[in-house]
Amino acid sequence: MRLSDMIEEMARNAREASRQLRKMGRDQKDNVLRLMADKLLKHQDEIVEENRKDLPLAREMGLSPAMIDRLTLNPSVIADMAGGLREVADLPDPVGEVTGMWKRPNGLQVGRVRIPLGVIGFIYESRPNVTVDAAGLCLKSGNAVILKGGSEAIQSNIILGRLLGEALRETGMPEKAIQVVPTTNREAVGILIGLDNWIDVIIPRGGEGLIRFVAEHSRIPVLKHYKGVCHIYVDNSAPLEMAEEICFNAKVQRPGVCNAMETLLVHEAVAPRFLPNMAKRFQDSGVELRGCPRTLALVPGIRAAGEADWPAEFLDLILAVKVVSDMDEALDHIEKYGSRHTEAIITSDYDRSQRFLTEVDSSVVLVNASTRFNDGNQLGLGAEIGINTSKLHAFGPMGLEELTTTKFIVYGQGQTRK
């Protein structure tokens, strides 16, 4: 069978499965999620064995040891995946919630009810546990999903998909609700994102190259974020000890993630007191600083920041630092170089905090807290399938609710339009 025929058949089957899923109640979905968890644990030897087949190829492909580590499945990682499925089973079901209902003058009762999106195409790289996480979240929210993982994890993804499908079949759920694309052929991505008759949403997760390719070529709406160039602005009214703790946490606690701070903006009135200590603490932890001219004057010996450093997502122990004359300059800088992902202000001034919350156009805006809190679990969404930095549908972290939409339901008694 030709690749395009195979993918289209998968998409048709997913659409049919999504029709069945509309009718499924919470108990049915939670039961199958728990059975999936059991199956992963019961078949862990088999999973590890299939995963071992992926590792030589991954080494051949030149993946770094850190990436190979993230690719490797062992009993502890498998237990985490199973635990994740059970946690999703415990979360409330977003489907069926009536988000509002009102009566019209002509007696029509109009409501909005939460429904699944339908069929989701999930395109991702590397870690096979994403296969299980994404499948669980999509199923709980009533969506069918087609999973296209990276070629470096193909055998792992196939065995995981097979086990999840078994659980669906054994509980009388539509088996095609979760399907793994069983090929390493990269053309599969291009085919998938063209099937707008069958697929409702594409969610890509991975490097900026993959995401740009998907966003530019997809005929299906895409939920995505390119990068997180997160800023913290330390105001002249900031409690400096708090500012130091938050900035340190935002940069150092996990520098390789999208909600880590990449640029620090400091009000000139506190820069002389704040920056030298802060810089020392960063440098002691191996952070390379790249400063504007005024920063260089306060922290001698660090590298000068170039124009390319301001919009950069370092994802590493590197930080761009700029001294600003006032809050306006900080806001202008964020507007110009930010990625609309996450920004924070450290301040003790009420008006400044309100102004920052209103004027900064990012998916998460914080006062006196670390940028690292932009995360579905941390913000209380219960789970996270990704972060969206385009404004449509769901701006910011996406949990179960963001995998649904609403439709209007109308109860009438014979009304006609005048």
Add this chain to the structure above:
Amino acid sequence: MRLSDMIEEMARNAREASRQLRKMGRDQKDNVLRLMADKLLKHQDEIVEENRKDLPLAREMGLSPAMIDRLTLNPSVIADMAGGLREVADLPDPVGEVTGMWKRPNGLQVGRVRIPLGVIGFIYESRPNVTVDAAGLCLKSGNAVILKGGSEAIQSNIILGRLLGEALRETGMPEKAIQVVPTTNREAVGILIGLDNWIDVIIPRGGEGLIRFVAEHSRIPVLKHYKGVCHIYVDNSAPLEMAEEICFNAKVQRPGVCNAMETLLVHEAVAPRFLPNMAKRFQDSGVELRGCPRTLALVPGIRAAGEADWPAEFLDLILAVKVVSDMDEALDHIEKYGSRHTEAIITSDYDRSQRFLTEVDSSVVLVNASTRFNDGNQLGLGAEIGINTSKLHAFGPMGLEELTTTKFIVYGQGQTRK
């Protein structure tokens, strides 16, 4: 100046204006909307004069008399446009609403607040009153808008855009919040939908060809609907008199719109009692019926429906009619041929009504009411900028709230991530 440079400059200016709009309160927005209404009335002679320049070109382009009628501005149409702006001013402001706020175990207070989408690219055909309606809705919801209308209305759109811009300037609002693309060059559309650095959403309104072109080529998310192939299913439990009134209304009251009924599905148990009368009433009003074989047996002399009639959006006094053996067959038919726009069931059976509401995957699903109610005003949204039949962001009619998104705001006291 090259066309692409001009459009890009408009988009940059719109982005800058949208930054100013974030800070505007309800009073400022409502005042300018009311001033706009005053200006339209005060300058109505000038508007009519510019509109007259468009009409000869429209005739040359071969537009039908009905379309030329819709293009023509006179004092009564201008008064309606002004009235529309005043109505939008009277609607509540969606921006700033906190849709939820909760406390995390670590003390973080997390909220979601409604914000404008940013910059909207609005691409449409024909009627110049859409220019004013769309501009008013975008402004009220805090968005900057770039309006690309049809070449047949270019002079009308330019004068309307100039008057709206004057009102913005005179009230100290950013003048570039509303911009009309001042050219009939069709390449402007292709350029506009590529500017994903500056524009957040594209909303096309017009024929299916325009919408497909935009959806296929846009690098910016698109809110659109292709067509409305709306069904009514008359159940065997339907009160037949009510069914007749609703079906007649849904087809005949205004056949040229997207929420008119295009296919009637009738349960076989009531078809012999229902269809002959219904058919006569339709035929007396000039409706051409196209029936399945079982319909033909009950209503002799009508045309047989071909395969192309089931997915057709006639937008005319034509109706496809099919007799179904049961509700499952009706649901299958809707799933296969429907456009996810609007479907209604006529029934007195409780379980059937619930099942139809749950299983039909359309933006508006009605029980015992006309499909013609799929309209933002009729459903109580206060206004409507369009209907979206893709699932993302807003499924169904879009009012002011649907021109916004939410961001997360977080109030902390020094929290860092563990």
